[in-house]
Amino acid sequence: MSPPGRRAVRETSPGAGQERARLGSLPPGLAPRLVSFCEELRSEGVAIGTSEILDAFAALENVPWTREDDFREALAATVAKSQDDRRVFELLFDRYFFRAAESEALERGVSEDRRYDGGDGLDLEELREAVRQAIADGRDGEMRDLARLAIAAFGRRGEGSGVIGVDVQRIRRTLGLQSQGRGTEPGEVELDRDQINRFERHLRRELERALIERTEKLPPSRPLAELDRALPTSPAQDLTAVHRAVTQLKRRLATVGHEQRGRRRSAVVDMRRTMRASLETGGVPLRLKYRPKHPRRPEIYVLCDVSTSVTSASVFFLSVLHALHDAFRKLRSFVFIERISEVTEVFERERDFRAIAERISREGGVADVSGYTDYGRVWLEFLEEIVDDLGPRSTVIVLGDARTNGREPHAEVFKQITERAGRTFWLNPEPKLYWNYGDSVMAAYERYTTAAFECWTTRHLENFVNVVAGGTPIVEQ
């Protein structure tokens, strides 16, 4: 499995042997640890092949293993191949090697008996100030020492409540650590949430260490919580995730269903390839080669419910719509409640997401009297407005909960729409469990769609994209 390149490099560099001796190979005992670390990464869903483990070893031979940063980066470059993987890697790396070191210490009976000496008689104010300063400067070593002192001072000599999370928060409160803007007295150094989190990690680590020493066993290792492994999210990042899913959707829609439109159906002769083929027959162009026909751009019609029953979802839907607009040129979007209204232009002109939401609510003119969704009327209006444009190349995507508020659903009109359009997808913001309960008439519409999906997270959206692409669903439905 070793790439031939490595051999070549060794041969071309005569000094390599000496350098290797200087850098030193991995110490004995590290290899099995690395392999089991990779095992753990795999169990968290990071795809690591045997060849990658071999690469990791080759890489680690080239960096001094005593420098933690280099060691970590070299390992990460060979086994973590995306940003998400990298995040899982960071979380596991700390935990794994911490546990490894602790279990080794337990085995050999190494412990620090007097670690909490000096905790008595500390001036609380002084300690607070020192902690704040260390956090603001971001010096890890100092933070660790101060974390120990803090545990000594407030941690009831390291015993505490027995639940580490509780102790961490208690100590943090006693130290008066709060993020910016909340409870900071004038003149104090301002700290943001991330910096405090770092200090909390040190506290947690020291508390764990003490617990392990006291009980003389490692706590059972747990898989990462879903919350930890996800990238920290903000509305902007959610938007990025939506955008990413939509970009994939674009690629899929551009190619799916067009497989048959290959070279056969076209009539333009590709001169270059014809000539190339004619060489086999001595320059006589016996076989004509045709230029492949470019797949046509898909036409997409998106209908988005913005009524109150989907309020929570409509922000998400609008961001999907927003992302779709960035990706497709031939896209017409409509919003509806009781009536339908085309908002393609709004999206084309406005970039700021909030401005779009505002303009739609202001001039959409979709609410008539009651403000309740009237799907039947929406279909009728949509059909009337768009009927001539719909064709086999059109894709209709409906974003809505199919709650008609007891009005006539006009499923047969919807059927007409789906018959004219090439494909119809329905994304429902409600969990499948709630479909067809109450005034939801999902079943009436669902049978005419190409497929219907529940969709209330970006993960569902990716799932939708995946299914459209003919892949397997990534969410169990």
Added chain:
Amino acid sequence: MAVNADPGSVAEVRESLGEVGYLADEPAALVAYLAQRLGKPVLVEGPAGVGKTELAKAISRATQRQLIRLQCYEGLDEAKALYEWNYRKQLLRIQAEAAEGAQPAADPAAPGRGAEDAAGKVLGDIFSEEFLLTRPLLQAIAATEPVVLLIDEIDKTDQEFEAMLLEVLSDFQISIPELGRIEARTHPIVVLTSNNSRELTEALKRRCLYLWLDYPEVEREMEIVRLHAPELDERLARRLVEVVHMVRQLDLKKPPSIAESIDWARALLLLGADDIDASLFARTMSIIVKHRTDMDLVAERVGMKLGGVQGLGAEAAG
């Protein structure tokens, strides 16, 4: 050969990259070092304008290797990336041979066996290296001197092309049916860049070292700006970088890249500015923000922080 020898340490690589004007951070230097030591391709991902392509160029300058660049785009195929037969030249050759062959066998009723033999010879001839048009990948493989191969924006191609790359990237060889296998004579340093617009296949990732480049921190970007615009006052440089960072915080269509920070720094030098205030910002903003809608957003948010909103509004309108 001294310049092509393996680097001894990460610090050495970092230094040599610095010498050619690329301030690499710790991970980037380490991966560049590993790429040379292990001979593995590097996959660099990150937002646009953080210096992914520049990294490859810097490696080529630092190692004094030639840079061969393959710019990817949708629909890129083997003929553009690997090799192509020069069919015009082949045709000419066939016709020339045919004309020569026709003269001795003047009798049209009895075309001699000689002509058929000649045709066989011609066929063998025209599929030789002489008629091969080398494209970047083959060029990199066949180069006699070690090179740096940059495959730029690999995410723009489709999966089929990626699959084709696998042979090149893992074995450094290319199979040409008519000629056989062409193996690398020297070991190229391969850098692939991706803007992460789609997920690359596992198979490709498995063969590469992975590096995520992000926008640099204020301090490092300041160093970069000062490296490229040395006359710029340090205080002004800091101010500039802080403003750029503020702009990047916004949800823009296209956040400003490092290159644009440098452009802006140079522009400020030309204008002889000694501070960035709202009016100067409004006038020079177009250097770092390139979309009309973005400009409105930036003018509103950042201009406000710089003070003098009214003045800014008037200037933006004018």
